[in-house]
Amino acid sequence: DSGVTQTPKHLITATGQRVTLRCSPRSGDLSVYWYQQSLDQGLQFLIQYYNGEERAKGNILERFSAQQFPDLHSELNLSSLELGDSALYFCASSAGTDTQYFGPGTRLTVL
């Protein structure tokens, strides 16, 4: 158990819908990262937050957004969903620029 929690574990929705994925980092970790894992793209970095502020953006679509709240949990919002957004979404956390510890992931299926 890495100490990073993600909810929900599974999410099934329809094209055009909007979903929110939630992540709670390890106790004391200020950085939260979001990654997408898909069969065709592999593991891709989406975005990083540090203590509530966005620090880095990767291959994140404009339809996707994230935020980190004062209690340090983070949410990833995915809107106008397409079939190709079906993937595993991982959250990771770290203390600054140290090792990233990953949560169990949320499996999103868009029908």
Place this chain on the structure above:
Amino acid sequence: AQSVTQLGSHVSVSEGALVLLRCNYSSSVPPYLFWYVQYPNQGLQLLLKYTSAATLVKGINGFEAEFKKSETSFHLTKPSAHMSDAAEYFCAVSLFSGGYNKLIFGAGTRLAVHP
């Protein structure tokens, strides 16, 4: 730009045989390198990491990796495979810049262990 190449998307070994999973990296600065393992339907678990200290790094579950700068490699080994080692393994390089940090992953190697 940093990148990672894992040679062999699938590796199959017999139980008790040597495990060797290959990783080559490209980095313009001294890298931090990681190996993660993903068991079916689970998240990524850190196996080991190289952060410019000892070049031979020991990790969990009997795995180790050697950083070779001249070969830009960070191959993962285990002397004797166990059935429970069957999983997907990812090599990653860490990119630090301006206070941010992201992992760049290789495509992964799926390890199968046969009795």
